[in-house]
Amino acid sequence: MASGGPEIEQLIQLLARLPGLGPRSARRAVLQLIKKKDQLMIPLSAALDRAVSAVKTCEICGNVDTVSPCTICADPRRAESGMLIVVEDVADLWALERAGVGAVRYHVLGGVLSPLDGVGPDDISIDDLLKRASEFKEIVLAINATVEGQTTAHYITDRLAGSGTKVTRLAHGVPVGGELDYLDEGTLSQALKARTEI
Amino acid sequence: MASGGPEIEQLIQLLARLPGLGPRSARRAVLQLIKKKDQLMIPLSAALDRAVSAVKTCEICGNVDTVSPCTICADPRRAESGMLIVVEDVADLWALERAGVGAVRYHVLGGVLSPLDGVGPDDISIDDLLKRASEFKEIVLAINATVEGQTTAHYITDRLAGSGTKVTRLAHGVPVGGELDYLDEGTLSQALKARTEI
Ligand SMILES: [Zn+2]
Ligand SMILES: [Zn+2]
Numbered sequence: 001m002a003s004g005g006p007e008i009e010q011l012i013q014l015l016a017r018l019p020g021l022g023p024r025s026a027r028r029a030v031l032q033l034i035k036k037k038d039q040l041m042i043p044l045s046a047a048l049d050r051a052v053s054a055v056k057t058c059e060i061c062g063n064v065d066t067v068s069p070c071t072i073c074a075d076p077r078r079a080e081s082g083m084l085i086v087v088e089d090v091a092d093l094w095a096l097e098r099a100g101v102g103a104v105r106y107h108v109l110g111g112v113l114s115p116l117d118g119v120g121p122d123d124i125s126i127d128d129l130l131k132r133a134s135e136f137k138e139i140v141l142a143i144n145a146t147v148e149g150q151t152t153a154h155y156i157t158d159r160l161a162g163s164g165t166k167v168t169r170l171a172h173g174v175p176v177g178g179e180l181d182y183l184d185e186g187t188l189s190q191a192l193k194a195r196t197e198i
Numbered sequence: 199m200a201s202g203g204p205e206i207e208q209l210i211q212l213l214a215r216l217p218g219l220g221p222r223s224a225r226r227a228v229l230q231l232i233k234k235k236d237q238l239m240i241p242l243s244a245a246l247d248r249a250v251s252a253v254k255t256c257e258i259c260g261n262v263d264t265v266s267p268c269t270i271c272a273d274p275r276r277a278e279s280g281m282l283i284v285v286e287d288v289a290d291l292w293a294l295e296r297a298g299v300g301a302v303r304y305h306v307l308g309g310v311l312s313p314l315d316g317v318g319p320d321d322i323s324i325d326d327l328l329k330r331a332s333e334f335k336e337i338v339l340a341i342n343a344t345v346e347g348q349t350t351a352h353y354i355t356d357r358l359a360g361s362g363t364k365v366t367r368l369a370h371g372v373p374v375g376g377e378l379d380y381l382d383e384g385t386l387s388q389a390l391k392a393r394t395e396i
Contacts (some may be wrong), residue, residue: 005264007252014242018227025218031289032217034253035261044212045250048243054205055232064232066203091229
């Protein structure tokens, strides 16, 4: 590495570890940062500094915010619906919020059960979920439709059986704008079973 | 934006301005940073801080390094070949260094002439190039084969005419591993004209 120097090389290597960036695009990103030092590199450095000290994981739901309890858990209007949506990851929570699903609360599991990878009930946030469950009228399992996701959904449903809290899952079906022939048969047959009158 | 808070939102927006990252992948990148706070977010924040204060543009060639003159300009062995490679951008310099083109020096133009966009000879580093030219036996124009790139190459060749310094350009031809039917006709006909005996 004749070009750049160790500071630049290290920055490239760290950026290359972000999802979506490989070594090549990390190098282009660093050149862009250097070219736009005042407009991009210095603000990004400052934003990262602030985020490092500000970011917290919510002690109640597992969401990421700058306060704990997070803005969602602290908002009393979100209790009214009585609905708790259980997600695998903070990214799913954010996706649901962007979709505008309404004044609900969330619980982030932080993963799914995966016996093969040694992930058991104690490794994800299931006990905390069970403790919260009685506060809600309905628990919606918005867990990915993978084998591990479905195992996790079954496990949670079993543990909540008899608690009096209704447990539901997201509807399966054709994604809005999705083309039928790109969908797997499972989705298609579920979509047919769950057909609605128009 | 109920989720995240302003510090996180700002970080997403800045990362989304990097080449290769859009708003969606910037959001994933920020979640990854938060998830790996100690291994990734804090080191990246520190690396950016260091880079902000360390990175300099070389006063001689326009390369980016942590010293000026840069490591390349300061290396006396690189004077021996008498070759100066002229590139549009620091990214091109780095690509040539990675390709191991040898003990050469560089000159970064910082752009190409583009009358339509109002980029004239004074807007890129042409005067500095002309001042350096007499130190070298050969000037290789490694400028992109775009219309603006070729205009720039012609302009530099004209200005250097009569200086006694040899001016060359990179060979056109088939990229190593490139498939013929993906190449434009110009490249193919140039590759045929410049054919070499095997
Ligand atoms: Zn919360
Ligand atoms: Zn230099």
